[in-house]
Amino acid sequence: MLQNIIDFCNYWWFRYLMVTELYMVEKWERVTIHVIFAVLFCLFWYFNYSVLLSFTGSILGITPISDSIEQQAAKIA
Amino acid sequence: MGNSNGDSGEVQQERQRNCDISNSWNKMKGITEENMPKECDSSTVELRARKNGFKDNVVEAAPTNGCLKNCTANTTQCATANGTACSNSNSNSKQSLYTPAKKLSEFAAEHTRKTSFEEVPLHTACLTYLGFYLLMILGYINQLLFVPKVAKEENREGYVTLYDAFESFYSRYVYRRVRDCWNRPICSVPGDEVTLKDRVTNDYGWSFQFTGTETRCLNLGSYNYLGFADATGPCAEQSEETAREMGLAMTSTRVELGTTQLHLDLESLTARYLGVEDAIVFGMGFATNALNLPSLISPGCLVLSDEKNHASIILGLRLSGATTKVFKHNNMRDLERVLRYNVVHGNSKNGGKPWKKILILVEGVFSMEGSIVRLPEIIALKKKYKAYLYLDEAHSIGAMGPHGGGAVDYFGADPKDIDILMGTFTKSFGSAGGYIAGSKRLIDFLRTNSHAHCYASSMSPPIAQQIYTSMSIIMGLDGTDTGRQKINQLARNTRYFRRRLAQMGVITYGHEDSPVVPMLVYLFSKIGAVVRTLTTRHIAVVGVGFPATPIMEGRIRYCLSAAHTKEQLDYALEVIDEISDRLGLKYSRKPREPNTIEY
Ligand SMILES: Cc1ncc(COP(=O)(O)O)c(C=O)c1O
Numbered sequence: 150m151l152q153n154i155i156d157f158c159n160y161w162w163f164r165y166l167m168v169t170e171l172y173m174v175e176k177w178e179r180v181t182i183h184v185i186f187a188v189l190f191c192l193f194w195y196f197n198y199s200v201l202l203s204f205t206g207s208i209l210g211i212t213p214i215s216d217s218i219e220q221q222a223a224k225i226a
Numbered sequence: 227m228g229n230s231n232g233d234s235g236e237v238q239q240e241r242q243r244n245c246d247i248s249n250s251w252n253k254m255k256g257i258t259e260e261n262m263p264k265e266c267d268s269s270t271v272e273l274r275a276r277k278n279g280f281k282d283n284v285v286e287a288a289p290t291n292g293c294l295k296n297c298t299a300n301t302t303q304c305a306t307a308n309g310t311a312c313s314n315s316n317s318n319s320k321q322s323l324y325t326p327a328k329k330l331s332e333f334a335a336e337h338t339r340k341t342s343f344e345e346v347p348l349h350t351a352c353l354t355y356l357g358f359y360l361l362m363i364l365g366y367i368n369q370l371l372f373v374p375k376v377a378k379e380e381n382r383e384g385y386v387t388l389y390d391a392f393e394s395f396y397s398r399y400v401y402r403r404v405r406d407c408w409n410r411p412i413c414s415v416p417g418d419e420v421t422l423k424d425r426v427t428n429d430y431g432w433s434f435q436f437t438g439t440e441t442r443c444l445n446l447g448s449y450n451y452l453g454f455a456d457a458t459g460p461c462a463e464q465s466e467e468t469a470r471e472m473g474l475a476m477t478s479t480r481v482e483l484g485t486t487q488l489h490l491d492l493e494s495l496t497a498r499y500l501g502v503e504d505a506i507v508f509g510m511g512f513a514t515n516a517l518n519l520p521s522l523i524s525p526g527c528l529v530l531s532d533e534k535n536h537a538s539i540i541l542g543l544r545l546s547g548a549t550t551k552v553f554k555h556n557n558m559r560d561l562e563r564v565l566r567y568n569v570v571h572g573n574s575k576n577g578g579k580p581w582k583k584i585l586i587l588v589e590g591v592f593s594m595e596g597s598i599v600r601l602p603e604i605i606a607l608k609k610k611y612k613a614y615l616y617l618d619e620a621h622s623i624g625a626m627g628p629h630g631g632g633a634v635d636y637f638g639a640d641p642k643d644i645d646i647l648m649g650t651f652t653k654s655f656g657s658a659g660g661y662i663a664g665s666k667r668l669i670d671f672l673r674t675n676s677h678a679h680c681y682a683s684s685m686s687p688p689i690a691q692q693i694y695t696s697m698s699i700i701m702g703l704d705g706t707d708t709g710r711q712k713i714n715q716l717a718r719n720t721r722y723f724r725r726r727l728a729q730m731g732v733i734t735y736g737h738e739d740s741p742v743v744p745m746l747v748y749l750f751s752k753i754g755a756v757v758r759t760l761t762t763r764h765i766a767v768v769g770v771g772f773p774a775t776p777i778m779e780g781r782i783r784y785c786l787s788a789a790h791t792k793e794q795l796d797y798a799l800e801v802i803d804e805i806s807d808r809l810g811l812k813y814s815r816k817p818r819e820p821n822t823i824e825y
Contacts, residue, residue, distance in 0.1 A: 168749065168810075170358070175430050
């Protein structure tokens with residue numbers, strides 16, 4: 150069972166490396182690229198969270214849940 | 227020497243075959259000639275006479291050659307058969323404006339039915355580009371951080387760098403990563419099987435060490451179409467005999483002390499094989515294109531070249547200084563558009579005066595695409611616009627057509643409709659060198675003007691003997707039907723292999739009768755992975771990627787051979803099926819054949 154899952158993951162990891170051309174690069178390059186991917190992902194996430202979300206929120210007139218929770222918290226305090 | 231042209235009975239048979247071919251072609255043309263208005267004829271002839279080509283009048287060829295007798299015999303026969311007036315060979319030019327329209331559309335339909343260039347799925351296209359950019363970025367990072375010793379030019383103070391920056395960047399940081407899949411040394415005859423010399427790399431492709439072991443592989447990579455690359459058998463024996471008799475090199479050019487009876491015999495046999503008046507042979511196929519094109523065309527000439535033409539042709543065109551216009555691969559509409567525009571507008575650099583010559587340059591079978599030239603349509607176009615036609619049969623000669631006569635034979639065309647027939651002996655004949663065949667005048671012109679004839683060393687005798695013997699076998703002059711069997715075997719192998727691949731759902735390019743079978747894998751990594759995996763399963767194939775193909779179209783190229791048996795192909799197909807599941811190569815969205823495919 151566990152072996153099956155590991156095999157499955159390994160196989161698709163291999164396919165993923167293949168379509169991104171990372172299959173044929175050296176190990177440190179693979180790591181570098183994955184770090185870059187991760188950093189990019191985080192930046193996007195942060196951008197979406199901090200800028201895009203409040204921007205669309207203000208356009209559409211939706212208050213983010215976190216804001217209202219904060220307000221509630223402030224009131225209670 | 228044993229190089230006499232065979233007894234007369236066989237010659238007769240050969241002629242009969244030539245007659246058959248041109249008869250059917252002439253019949254086809256005869257039909258249209260009946261309803262042809264007479265006024266047009268003279269104007270056509272006049273137009274042709276005004277052209278100052280190297281080959282201005284076909285009829286004038288010296289009537290000393292046996293082949294000419296042969297062709298008069300053909301036309302007489304055709305006259306009696308159709309009751310129309312095609313009693314002299316000049317009728318060729320008369321018919322030119324009147325292409326058999328119905329027939330041509332049939333040819334076009336057949337071409338579209340049999341040729342497939344399936345579109346790449348969109349997500350694969352995007353991934354391929356992304357992957358390529360990724361590789362480039364990584365390459366630049368790599369180059370920034372590590373410049374290996376080999377990449378530095380040392381002790382060259384005051385000199386500019388000698389090596390081109392981009393190309394060396396590309397081969398160092400992209401190609402190097404999968405370099406183990408190319409330039410693999412072999413240590414056996416490249417027959418149906420080949421022995422690879424194993425090697426390993428410990429530094430990601432910068433250097434290799436031989437392990438001392440060897441791998442015997444099924445050979446799906448060599449251009450050994452008819453299986454004449456062999457260390458035993460009649461070809462090898464006769465070549466050996468010739469080598470013992472005449473040595474390995476002529477150490478002289480053809481115009482000095484390099485011509486032997488063997489060369490002359492080979493030339494006349496080649497001419498006979500192709501059904502034309504005369505032929506000339508050269509020691510190298512690449513040079514045949516690169517060095518003869520400049521003697522045929524010059525600045526002020528226009529060349530219409532297929533976009534997928536071979537590097538040797540492109541080099542020849544650059545050397546010649548002629549203006550080159552590229553038309554889309556095998557696209558008759560585009561060819562006609564470019565032709566018409568240039569016939570109408572002339573040479574814009576020369577105030578719109580007519581081009582000196584217009585030459586259409588195509589290949590018989592395109593080696594990277596696996597497609598076959600649309601010869602009947604090109605012949606019709608060339609006659610309509612009075613352009614010359616240069617056909618490179620490097621991959622098709624021997625491998626195509628019921629008699630192994632190349633694309634001309636495959637379409638049943640008249641070889642005299644092609645002004646310059648070029649081909650190489652490196653593929654089907656299992657030898658080396660190239661030829662140009664055509665009218666006697668063309669060949670005589672080349673004998674005096676070709677650099678490859680006058681300045682290059684002449685063909686090595688055992689090489690010439692190998693061609694001579696294999697060609698005789700294909701023509702059946704050895705009294706056996708080995709040649710015929712080989713041709714049939716190749717055609718069967720081709721059909722079977724291509725249909726099985728299509729059934730699997732991988733994307734293959736090209737025409738279903740072409741023995742070159744490119745299988746699209748798109749990504750660099752996949753080229754590497756397929757070649758490596760197949761090697762572990764004892765199959766040797768060739769991967770092709772950028773810059774030999776567009777970035778997006780990395781492919782694996784299989785070359786079939788008459789030497790392969792069904793069992794070998796079945797084994798290969800089974801393995802290919804398995805790995806294309808595992809690596810995800812089944813891109814095709816076409817409906818698949820549900821039934822098993824018969825050999
Ligand atoms: C179309 C074409 N022309 C010419 C050549 C050159 O022939 P050779 O390899 O005999 O030099 C090739 C070789 O691949 C080819 O494909």
